[in-house]
Amino acid sequence: MQKRRKLGRGVAVVGAGLSKFGAYPRGVRGQDIFVEAYKEMIASIDKGFDPEDIDALYLGNLSSDLFERQVHMGPAVANRIGIVPKPTIRFEDACAASGVAFREAVIAVSSGIYDVVLTGGVEKMTNLDTTHVTEVLAAAMDPDTEIAAGETFPGIYATIATAHMAKYGTTVEDFMRIGIKNHYNGSLNPHAHFDASITDLMKRKAAAALKKGLPEPSWADEMEFLHDPKQNPVIAWPMRLFDCSTVCDGASCVLVVAEDIAKNFTDRPIFVIGTGQASDHFLAEREELTSLRAARIAAGEAYAMAGVGPQDIRIAEVHDCFTIAELIGMEDLGFYKPGEAVRAVREGENRLDGKLPINTDGGLKAKGHPIGASGTGMIVEIFKQMREEAGPRQVKKKDVDLGLTHNVGAHGSTVVINIFERR
Amino acid sequence: MPLESKFSEVAENRLYSLAYNKSIREHKLMASRCKKCGYLSIPPKPVCPKCHGSEIDVVEMKGGGKIAAYTVVAVGAPLMVEEGYGREKHYCCGVVELEEGVKVCARILGVDVSKPEQIKVGTPVKMDFVETFHAADPTHEEGERTFLAFTVLEKP
Numbered sequence A: 001m002q003k004r005r006k007l008g009r010g011v012a013v014v015g016a017g018l019s020k021f022g023a024y025p026r027g028v029r030g031q032d033i034f035v036e037a038y039k040e041m042i043a044s045i046d047k048g049f050d051p052e053d054i055d056a057l058y059l060g061n062l063s064s065d066l067f068e069r070q071v072h073m074g075p076a077v078a079n080r081i082g083i084v085p086k087p088t089i090r091f092e093d094a095c096a097a098s099g100v101a102f103r104e105a106v107i108a109v110s111s112g113i114y115d116v117v118l119t120g121g122v123e124k125m126t127n128l129d130t131t132h133v134t135e136v137l138a139a140a141m142d143p144d145t146e147i148a149a150g151e152t153f154p155g156i157y158a159t160i161a162t163a164h165m166a167k168y169g170t171t172v173e174d175f176m177r178i179g180i181k182n183h184y185n186g187s188l189n190p191h192a193h194f195d196a197s198i199t200d201l202m203k204r205k206a207a208a209a210l211k212k213g214l215p216e217p218s219w220a221d222e223m224e225f226l227h228d229p230k231q232n233p234v235i236a237w238p239m240r241l242f243d244c245s246t247v248c249d250g251a252s253c254v255l256v257v258a259e260d261i262a263k264n265f266t267d268r269p270i271f272v273i274g275t276g277q278a279s280d281h282f283l284a285e286r287e288e289l290t291s292l293r294a295a296r297i298a299a300g301e302a303y304a305m306a307g308v309g310p311q312d313i314r315i316a317e318v319h320d321c322f323t324i325a326e327l328i329g330m331e332d333l334g335f336y337k338p339g340e341a342v343r344a345v346r347e348g349e350n351r352l353d354g355k356l357p358i359n360t361d362g363g364l365k366a367k368g369h370p371i372g373a374s375g376t377g378m379i380v381e382i383f384k385q386m387r388e389e390a391g392p393r394q395v396k397k398k399d400v401d402l403g404l405t406h407n408v409g410a411h412g413s414t415v416v417i418n419i420f421e422r423r
Numbered sequence B: 001m002p003l004e005s006k007f008s009e010v011a012e013n014r015l016y017s018l019a020y021n022k023s024i025r026e027h028k029l030m031a032s033r034c035k036k037c038g039y040l041s042i043p044p045k046p047v048c049p050k051c052h053g054s055e056i057d058v059v060e061m062k063g064g065g066k067i068a069a070y071t072v073v074a075v076g077a078p079l080m081v082e083e084g085y086g087r088e089k090h091y092c093c094g095v096v097e098l099e100e101g102v103k104v105c106a107r108i109l110g111v112d113v114s115k116p117e118q119i120k121v122g123t124p125v126k127m128d129f130v131e132t133f134h135a136a137d138p139t140h141e142e143g144e145r146t147f148l149a150f151t152v153l154e155k156p
């Protein structure tokens, strides 16, 4: 049934950049934040490049419409970075917007129509308060059943989590372990929204209490801190605050070029060797609640195109809008069998120094989840890690030759997977 | 047939949203059933998701089922905040598997939301409906709205 697709010609990433993620003041526009990512992307191109070479802009964005009352973001960004009259397209696939924009850029370049496509994503979310951000994100679900039921974006993943717990015995502590790992990684990433590990946060909270003349709080360890409902309130049980990605602003930017011209930009391009994408029904209409079928299909397509399997992947960015999402992502990608990813989580196998590092940049949890920017944000991290430019969070092992990004839209109704190779 | 009559035809089509929500207002839960393969779908679909068949019946669900997955929400959806739910008053919702084998997302009533860890997947539930007043939004007029819910059956 599944077609085996292949790229028409080779495609490479030659530059990648990220804006600082976090809350920019009201009045800062998405296109302004994109400029920050674009400048960093240009700086990453070793041999420099001429913006005139850009054939098109493929931009991921969930909803500048609702967040900023701005539609037609593509030309707004092109205007700000000075590439008018190049064609622009905005991609909306919920949280997978820029992962999809990137994949489409790869398809366009591999087709031979374009040689250089600027791709990336942006979201300016913090103009709205929590209730309204919740409303915008929930708009990616089914209005007749899911929204009518009172489901929220955290709620729908929490629903998936209880199914996983019931089927496999997964515990809330397993989710917490994923959050602890990602916060630690984020603390080493200057672009991250959260600049603190859970341990750092505990120390800060204790110091703040002392300063106010209050009794010094003491938690035996990170787990006890995360079980403290004051520090880590429930958002949608079993997802607590530190299980949820952050609402923030940010942009990411990647330059995709044809393989045969990649050396004009850099001697160290990162090659795109596989890509896959799939859609799925709303949650209740799926056969399984504990796995995202779209992820399995997209991964199967990407692995087949790349001629590799899950056992070959050395580093991955796994979509952790919620900690449960990272856990099932690890299973859907085939890194672990269903129900067995918790073993790796408990043994720390996915830490920076582990066998298979996951979300070395802090993930959406700690780096932040400016929706439209997240997909290509993951690609920025794989690019940096493969080029050994990730600074203090650079993975120590030297074999990071194959990397994967797993980018989920909404509750798995879109999933896009991209696979990268260092040669 | 004049094209204008298409408007009411779409509005009344039992496989589209408006008719599904009208049935909810009448306290009925409808599913589509593919005449070719028997596949059930909620909300009803004009094309069978399983076999692409377009010969579709609309059938009423009996209302029995069990909890397949759930959550207890503290940071509520705007719809629920309007009903007074939120950080001080949590609510339960999730996926219910009906006795007919099809699943649906709905509100879950009759559980202790202060002890979410004690709610059990597999708990039998019975169809119920919630009626509340809501302000207008782009797809609804202001007024009473009806929502699908399931209530946990009393312990035997």
Ligand SMILES: [Zn+2]
Binding pocket: B034, B035, B036, B037, B038, B039, B048, B049, B050, B051, B052, B053
């Ligand atoms: Zn059928």
